[in-house]
Amino acid sequence: MAELAKTRHQLGGFPLTRWAVYPALLFTLVFFVAPLAAMLVVSFWQRIEGHLQATWTLANYDKFFTRSYLLDTLFNSIEVTVLTTVVSIVIAYPLAYILAYRVPLRWQKVLLILAVLPFWTAYVVRSYSWLLVLSDNGVLNNVLIGAGLIDAPLKLAYTRAATVLGFVHFFVMLLTLTIYANLVQINPSYRSAAADLGASAMQIFLRVTLPLSIPGVVVGAFLTFVITIGDYITPQILGGSTEILVPQAIMLQVSRAANFPMASVMSMTLMVVVVAVYLLSSRYLKMDRL
Amino acid sequence: MTEPLVELRAVRKVYGEVIAVDNVSLSIERGKFLVLLGPSGSGKTTLLSILGGFTAPTSGQVHIAGEDVTFVPPARRPTVTVFQDYALFPHMTVHDNVAFGLVMRRVARAERRRRVEQALGVVGLEGFGKRRVHQLSGGQRQRVALARAIVVEPDVLLLDEPLGALDLKIRQQMQEELVHLQRELGTTFVHVTHDQDEALNVGDAIAVMNQGRIEDYGPPERVYLRPASLFAATFMGDSNILSGTATADEGTNVRVDTPLGPVVVARRSEGDAQANGAKVHVSIRPEHIRIGPAQGDGVLSLGEATLTEVVFQGAHRRCHARSHGGQVELILRLPPEQVVAVGDTVPIRARAADLVLLND
């Protein structure tokens, strides 16, 4: 040990970089873990007469799970999220496949970038722009009426369908990227070998390509799920007032009533759902893959 | 003579400006172990790919078992390829990997299982069925790839530098096993490699390729001892090349004036008569040059030479020498018991029968 210390001294001192990881860990502790802990704690408190009081009760949880209008938001959120995830994968997978295997190599990166560019419109802006397309006097209705296909405008905006559409629009781009990245790193020899042994194009896809691409799909699906279920903007702008999702309920509690405890309860519930989904798909998810 | 199993007729493959395969014609008999030997860029892998159906030739034809398969895709050809990186399906067990071709051929499950077990037995991997690919060593993966190929009983088995990724000892072991396997199965093997020792170890016939052309084709012994071209002589092992001028053509022999003096070389049976004054090359293998005065019939003196380098290589001494006539640099392989040192001046000789007249 003394020898080693001597060498270190000759090299110029104790490796300070041993501590290099701690600033980030500390930051995460203070600004991520502590807030989550605070939220957990507050969920057991109550807001009484305009002040937060440490009452340590399960009253809020009770309220959430017994009041149907609150519980409904959870079910609505899960439904919308699952729908979004499924539809996005169904649309994105063929696109990623076509880009990876049907498009000449020269054009692949270009088309991929092209397909993903609108990803970088600000979230608010993107949801808003769908309103321009879907509203009663929006582009879609204008075109349909102008073409004489319908008489009165279709009610497309401010519906669950509009919310899902807004989400799907975003996630098709994200999933195309992740699924494509996964497909292109599958060794092409596998497909050649399968063909050599007599497999048709469909068999190659079903037995080789698809199974090997599942991990990439699961990672993408997980990201989709997490982001969708916690999103406030898209349902707020596109969803209308007939249906409310959990994030909107949370914001109502915060902005109108400053009811942090209730908001915390709902946030905690959301987190539990996400953790459950993570555990279910953990076989395919390693943190380094993300 | 039986009809050859595989026939390549005037096969050419061009990529833009690059000629990968230049007018290759080749016949392979059933049950033979053919080696395509050459450096990278010689076209051997492209040729294999054309045989396997992964690449279509620019012109020419490929016939297997009497049928024109030039444009038939790999799935429907009676060939199977063992890839350089084995290409074992990572998400399947060893059993499922080997069974894949049988599943494609709709073989019933019981029959499939029997044949997979048999194939695994043949390659020495009994009981490995349940293992996953990532649990296997390099040599084991190699055998699974082989098992997967032989289980469907192809007419021709194509191997693309299959032993390249293995350690030396394992590689040598696998070379022997490949030879045994091929003899046991009787399947025609076409094996691509750049390693001439490997070629000598496994092949029944060797095709030496260079720049898209086959420079020499024949049994290993013949290709080594009597190479056809300059490239073949220098690629397969070391060769001393003497440039000379033909002075007389005596039917079976040709007299050539070389920097080491006049020599008599046997004419190639397929060669043209050498005109007087024609420029020719004569090749002598290092192990065929001996130290000592020329004695007896058929032994030629090559003058004197001074040793410039002597390295002990175990089974022989590798020497560099400069000959006194013509200042030619020579490579010699002397038996280990012959003790020599740098600076020694010695007479050298060789048997006329060991000299080879090259085509170019």
Place this chain on the structure above:
Amino acid sequence: MTGSRLRHAPAAAYLVAVLVFIYLPVVILVLFSFQDGILPVPPFQGPSLQWYAKMFSNSRLLDALGNSIAVAVLSSLAATVLGFLAAYGLARHRMRLGGAARFFLMAPIMVSYLIIGMGLLITFNLAGIGKSLVAVGLGHTIINLPLCFAILFSQFGEHHRRIDSAAHDLGASDLQTMIRVTAPMMRPTLFAAFCLSATLSWDEFIIAFLLSRFDVTLPVIIFEMLRAGLTPEVNAAGTMVFAISMSTVLIAASVMLFRRGGK
């Protein structure tokens, strides 16, 4: 694989259809930012730059623009530096709890921005700290940290380890090696991580909304404008945000591409 034109038609058609779907709202957005009229919906009367003019004379919006840039740059700087230090520390030294540390650092990715924002809001509230742009900056740093860390950590290979050893062999201390050798070597990746974080911060809404009071960022302003009514001014603002995000991403991507001479 060869095939006739006809075989490729369904794939091409699908490609086109999805691309149309992806670009439809963006095209509408940009198009109607040049609307010569009051409504951001058809019919299109234009082109006119009046809404851009209106936008640039909107002082509150311009303030928000400045705020967004400041928050993006500073939070990304913090995230990149912290992420680099963490990545270097973990790559260079085998810590006993290295795997746990990695998990810990990546954890925020799993949690919705809304919940992170909520947590921060409650914590600041309990601590008596008010809402501000600084709070927003801290929030953006924590959401970008896992990303920066992941990008940078994935770039540390055997290659770097050997260069590290060479530097030590020549007498450099650990710190010197990190600052003078490793960091410069990773410049393109650092730049890419920074740009990515900046665009994510630039586009981010919910944390900015929760943690700011009077000084807001651009997405929050746009949301406010939306609540007031749909006018082409919002389109103009949205188009500007999009243009800036997109350019940043393209610059970052081309820096990465040119460094390696093509991916």
